[in-house]
Amino acid sequence: MKKVSVTTAIMVMTFVSLSAMSCKDSKKEHSVDAMHSEMNHDEVMNHDNLNTPNDVVDNNVQTSDAKQVMADYMTLKEALVATNKEDAAKAGKKLESSLKSFDVSKYTAEQQKELKDIIADAIEHAEHIGKSEMDHQREHFKTLSKDIIDMVAITGTENTLYQQFCPMYDGGSAWLSMSKDIKNPYYGSKMMSCGKVQKEIN
Known part of the structure; x- marks a missing residue:
């Protein structure tokens, strides 16, 4: 009986430990995704800013x-x-x-x-x-x-x-x-x- 409860306890701890690790990885992935998404957003913003009046205009494109x-x-x-x-x-x-x-x-x-x-x-x-x-x-x-x-x-x-x-x-x-x-x-x-x-x- 004692053996069964020890085995159960080990299984529960392993499960909790795996869940925690999985959760961490998920958070990590999420934060990497968020960072990547933010970088893309910044790149888009910077690209858009190329068209603002304060930047160089391509003079080969006549309006x-x-x-x-x-x-x-x-x-x-x-x-x-x-x-x-x-x-x-x-x-x-x-x-x-x-x-x-x-x-x-x-x-x-x-x-x-x-x-x-x-x-x-x-x-x-x-x-x-x-x-x-x-x-x-x-x-x-x-x-x-x-x-x-x-x-x-x-x-x-x-x-x-x-x-x-x-x-x-x-x-x-x-x-x-x-x-x-x-x-x-x-x-x-x-x-x-x-x-x-x-x-x-x-």
């Missing part, structure tokens, strides 16, 4: 706003090449509208500040182009082009652009084109091929 501004700028340039005041005015107004709706929030804090300054200046020149005579349109286009070149340095471009330069107009004036061929927006047909490619922007 749709930047694409629209560039498309409107090119339409304006073509109108000036053709010496078409009405088309240039329309393009100037369209560009003004695109600039006003440009969302800078996707860029870093420093880039946002620069873009806001560039856009404010560009809007003013686009507005003047929308209501001026051809000579004044071309004057404003010179400064507007500088603004757009500065903007592209921040936003990047998906298409190859050519920064072109006319040494004759107003002490030298630059503009952007999607073609290597020189079509001068400052003189139109008077001096269509006056200028050179200064640099290629990719």
Whole structure:
């Protein structure tokens, strides 16, 4: 009888001991899982933070706003090449509208500040182009082009652009084109091929 109760006692103790160990392992696994889950969460959080305005933005991915501004700028340039005041005015107004709706929030804090300054200046020149005579349109286009070149340095471009330069107009004036061929927006047909490619922007 005594033997049976000793055996029973040993079995009970073994069972309790095994249960305790099993419970510990389970807790350990749970804490490892929790830690792993937390690490994953942190990784996700850090990944999300890459998209915040205070981090570096990939300039190779041009935003749709930047694409629209560039498309409107090119339409304006073509109108000036053709010496078409009405088309240039329309393009100037369209560009003004695109600039006003440009969302800078996707860029870093420093880039946002620069873009806001560039856009404010560009809007003013686009507005003047929308209501001026051809000579004044071309004057404003010179400064507007500088603004757009500065903007592209921040936003990047998906298409190859050519920064072109006319040494004759107003002490030298630059503009952007999607073609290597020189079509001068400052003189139109008077001096269509006056200028050179200064640099290629990719």
